[in-house]
Amino acid sequence: xxxxxxxxxxxxxxxxxxxxxxxxxxxxxxxxxxxxxxxxxxxxxxxxxxxxxxxxxxxxxxxxxxxxxxxxxxxxxxxxxxxxxxxxxxxxxxxxxxxxxxxxxxxxxxxxxxxxxxxxxxxxxxxxxxxxxxxxxxxxxxxxxxxxxxxxxxxxxxxxxxxxxxxxxxxxxxxxxxxxxxxxxxxxxxxxxxxxxxxxxxxxxxxxxxxxxxxxxxxxxxxxxxxxxxxxxxxxxxxxxxxxxxxxxxxxxxxxxxxxxxxxxxxxxxxxxxxxxxxxxxxxxxxxxxxxxxxxxxxxxxxxxxxxxxxxxxxxxxxxxxxxxxxxxxxxxxxxxxxxxxxxxxxxxxxxxxxxxxxxxxxxxxxxxxxxxxxxxxxxxxxxxxxxxxxxxxxxxxxxxxxxxxxxxxxxxxxxxxxxxxxxxxx
Amino acid sequence: xxxxxxxxxxxxxxxxxxxxxxxxxxxxxxxxxxxxxxxxxxxxxxxxxxxxxxxxxxxxxxxxxxxxxxxxxxxxxxxxxxxxxxxxxxxxxxxxxxxxxxxxxxxxxxxxxxxxxxxxxxxxxxxxxxxxxxxxxxxxxxxxxxxxxxxxxxxxxxx
Numbered sequence: 355x356x357x358x359x360x361x362x363x364x365x366x367x368x369x370x371x372x373x374x375x376x377x378x379x380x381x382x383x384x385x386x387x388x389x390x391x392x393x394x395x396x397x398x399x400x401x402x403x404x405x406x407x408x409x410x411x412x413x414x415x416x417x418x419x420x421x422x423x424x425x426x427x428x429x430x431x432x433x434x435x436x437x438x439x440x441x442x443x444x445x446x447x448x449x450x451x452x453x454x455x456x457x458x459x460x461x462x463x464x465x466x467x468x469x470x471x472x473x474x475x476x477x478x479x480x481x482x483x484x485x486x487x488x489x490x491x492x493x494x495x496x497x498x499x500x501x502x503x504x505x506x507x508x509x510x511x512x513x514x515x516x517x518x519x520x521x522x523x524x525x526x527x528x529x530x531x532x533x534x535x536x537x538x539x540x541x542x543x544x545x546x547x548x549x550x551x552x553x554x555x556x557x558x559x560x561x562x563x564x565x566x567x568x569x570x571x572x573x574x575x576x577x578x579x580x581x582x583x584x585x586x587x588x589x590x591x592x593x594x595x596x597x598x599x600x601x602x603x604x605x606x607x608x609x610x611x612x613x614x615x616x617x618x619x620x621x622x623x624x625x626x627x628x629x630x631x632x633x634x635x636x637x638x639x640x641x642x643x644x645x646x647x648x649x650x651x652x653x654x655x656x657x658x659x660x661x662x663x664x665x666x667x668x669x670x671x672x673x674x675x676x677x678x679x680x681x682x683x684x685x686x687x688x689x690x691x692x693x694x695x696x697x698x699x700x701x702x703x704x705x706x707x708x709x710x711x712x713x714x715x716x717x718x719x720x721x722x723x724x725x726x727x728x729x730x731x732x733x734x735x736x737x738x739x740x741x742x743x744x745x746x747x748x749x750x751x752x753x754x755x756x757x758x759x760x761x762x763x764x765x766x767x768x769x770x771x772x773x774x775x776x777x778x779x780x781x
Numbered sequence: 782x783x784x785x786x787x788x789x790x791x792x793x794x795x796x797x798x799x800x801x802x803x804x805x806x807x808x809x810x811x812x813x814x815x816x817x818x819x820x821x822x823x824x825x826x827x828x829x830x831x832x833x834x835x836x837x838x839x840x841x842x843x844x845x846x847x848x849x850x851x852x853x854x855x856x857x858x859x860x861x862x863x864x865x866x867x868x869x870x871x872x873x874x875x876x877x878x879x880x881x882x883x884x885x886x887x888x889x890x891x892x893x894x895x896x897x898x899x900x901x902x903x904x905x906x907x908x909x910x911x912x913x914x915x916x917x918x919x920x921x922x923x924x925x926x927x928x929x930x931x932x933x934x935x936x937x938x939x940x
Binding site: 688689690692693694697702703704737738739741743 | 798799821822823824825831834835836837840841842844845905906909910911
């Protein structure tokens with residue numbers, strides 16, 4: 355039968371293509387791309403870096419290595435931070451110079467290859483929870499400087515717990531196929547028509563700071579959808595907001611000072627306070643950026659292509675809305691929240707407690723708001739801890755739903771529609 | 782080393798910069814009138830004034846108080862409103878166990894400085910962060926009204 359012959363040929367071609375692609379992926383998995391690339395001007399450390407801070411330390415902070423490789427209260431960079439994914443749990447690695455459990459016997463080339471190609475010393479693919487899709491753009495000099503800093507720290511002998519992943523996600527070799535499709539092993543290329551600050555900001559945001567790993571939506575294969583860069587996403591139960599220059603959906607309406615305040619202090623009055631994963635970014639990374647790098651980052655972000663996406667954020671109201679229907683939510687707010695936040699939402703003794711104008715209180719689904727009520731919030735900035743206690747154990751799902759709805763309507767002017775079941779799912 | 786302005790006096794303290802003001806007041810300076818309650822700004826027992834505003838000293842790092850006028854319960858009687866509030870507190874015999882009354886008096890004084898004749902709703906809003914586990918809220922409200930009007934005020938009782 356002719357038809358079967360054609361089917362046979364088609365199947366054969368598909369299988370052959372699959373085999374060839376797999377072979378290609380496996381052969382190229384450890385290739386890091388152009389390792390001879392010239393260091394662009396946008397890479398390196400800024401000219402206004404305080405002399406006492408080593409270049410590698412500064413770059414390691416800008417790359418926010420600590421957020422994933424240091425457990426709360428644990429030894430720096432000893433790994434073991436758990437990442438709960440839909441298909442299991444993986445743990446970050448020990449990147450201290452311990453020879454057995456850390457990276458003590460890695461050469462510079464091994465370490466550069468890990469960041470450029472996403473493979474370990476033996477050439478086995480790493481899970482893309484490690485943001486090598488962004489770090490691949492880093493210059494070799496910067497990566498070597500980061501390694502030199504890590505190797506100047508005390509070695510910690512501590513093996514992370516083994517990963518707990520189900521089949522087929524525990525098949526590391528298959529990640530090579532993913533990398534072959536989604537990992538563009540290219541170094542950062544400055545755009546010639548743009549200013550020096552813009553290019554430095556782009557390098558900070560896309561390579562070192564890897565902002566897109568959280569703020570860029572992902573496609574069905576969990577790869578960043580670059581056509582919608584920085585348009586906002588949701589992960590680990592938190593909203594990573596749209597940070598494009600769109601005035602309604604993004605941060606186009608924020609002033610430069612708002613952005614600098616947010617990065618350096620974790621708070622911009624009437625705009626936002628860093629909580630959850632973002633409080634780690636500010637605490638470990640952004641607060642240490644030099645003034646010139648802050649300016650560069652702001653310059654770049656303000657020029658990111660505007661994208662609609664996520665909840666639109668209408669202009670911030672100047673004061674609390676007229677009291678919405680009170681009831682349980684208002685009672686709870688007055689009893690448990692007004693002590694710090696004040697009835698007006700202006701914050702009693704610190705701007706950090708200001709509710710008015712925040713995106714989290716203007717989100718009708720109250721995603722981040724309920725996270726903060728349930729888990730509390732903690733921000734280490736400027737040598738101090740700004741915190742809010744958690745209320746998850748104190749209040750029932752129905753109470754937290756009522757409280758959320760009161761806050762979104764009273765301070766955000768939105769109709770909160772959260773139910774007790776919604777809250778239960780977020781615990 | 783920090784210089785703090787407490788009850789009109791400049792006082793030097795040598796403490797870590799993230800030490801809460803409450804610790805400085807009680808443990809370093811011996812001003813024990815301000816009470817420790819919950820340690821997380823939930824009860825109001827540690828309330829002091831910072832430039833006249835009621836703040837919770839248990840979560841306020843000492844650096845946040847530098848350059849501002851700190852008033853504690855030890856100094857509040859030196860102000861006209863504070864004196865009236867304290868007299869009303871005595872007149873109505875507000876306190877039962879008395880543990881929260883430092884914070885209550887500080888919050889009440891800050892309220893009256895801002896609103897000389899507060900309504901019941903103003904009192905509820907301003908005093909909502911100050912817990913009294915003896916439940917003397919009706920007497921607290923009466924004392925605030927008495928301090929505001931200068932007229933004897935009877936606590937509202939359940940009809």
